[in-house]
Amino acid sequence: MTFDVRKRAAVHEAAHAVATKAYGSLIHLAEICVDNPEWCGRVCHEVWGAWENVVVCLAGAQGELAFFNNEWGSGHDLECAKRLARKVDPDYRGEVIQSARTAAAKIVRDNRTVISVLAVVLEHKGKLSDVEIDGVIGSISGTIRPGPSAPDMTPLGRAQRDATRRRARRDYEGAAFIERWIRQQEHQSSLL
Numbered sequence: 001m002t003f004d005v006r007k008r009a010a011v012h013e014a015a016h017a018v019a020t021k022a023y024g025s026l027i028h029l030a031e032i033c034v035d036n037p038e039w040c041g042r043v044c045h046e047v048w049g050a051w052e053n054v055v056v057c058l059a060g061a062q063g064e065l066a067f068f069n070n071e072w073g074s075g076h077d078l079e080c081a082k083r084l085a086r087k088v089d090p091d092y093r094g095e096v097i098q099s100a101r102t103a104a105a106k107i108v109r110d111n112r113t114v115i116s117v118l119a120v121v122l123e124h125k126g127k128l129s130d131v132e133i134d135g136v137i138g139s140i141s142g143t144i145r146p147g148p149s150a151p152d153m154t155p156l157g158r159a160q161r162d163a164t165r166r167r168a169r170r171d172y173e174g175a176a177f178i179e180r181w182i183r184q185q186e187h188q189s190s191l192l
Helices: 003-022 050-068 075-088 093-110 112-125 130-140 155-191
Strands: 026-032 041-046 127-129
Touching (some): 003 026, 003 112, 003 130, 026 130, 050 075, 050 093, 050 112, 075 093, 112 127, 112 130, 127 130
Antiparallel strands (some): 026 041
16 A cells, blocks of 8 residues: 555544544544555444434545545445435435535534544554544544534425525525626616
8 A cells, every 4th residue: 555545544544433433432443454455444433323324434535535635435435325324314315415424524624633643643553442542532632523413304304404595595596686787787887
């Protein structure tokens, strides 16, 4: 495994680990693999809720995006997240995935320093136990900011989100109309 791939794998797995901790779940170990190019790493954890599991699955990709501006090692994670999203709401899996992706990005953004330091230690050691992970986190800040709660997937919750989106779109379209009108007025006045 090249240095860059090793570094990327460490960030990816550190983001999974921090997302797991953000929901107060247990981590048994985190590791990156130097011998197998097909499999770059893993985090063995126990996450109890379906929503939290979806967020944890998507956190690795969000970590790569935050630190490298792209992601490549997340195909399996996305497939896993899609399967788990059915448990959250089988009829609105796409919305669950989108909300979980936003939640994972927030966890990465809120805990960027912890992910960065944990990734450096993981890259150096290759494998960290739960005690070592807690020690690294404790040496930095002692706490990880919690992850966002699950969105309200009831019909009323979906209707409220849809209404908020419609209002935002209407506001955007209204502002665009006003801008066009102002440009027209300026153009007409410049012709006079």
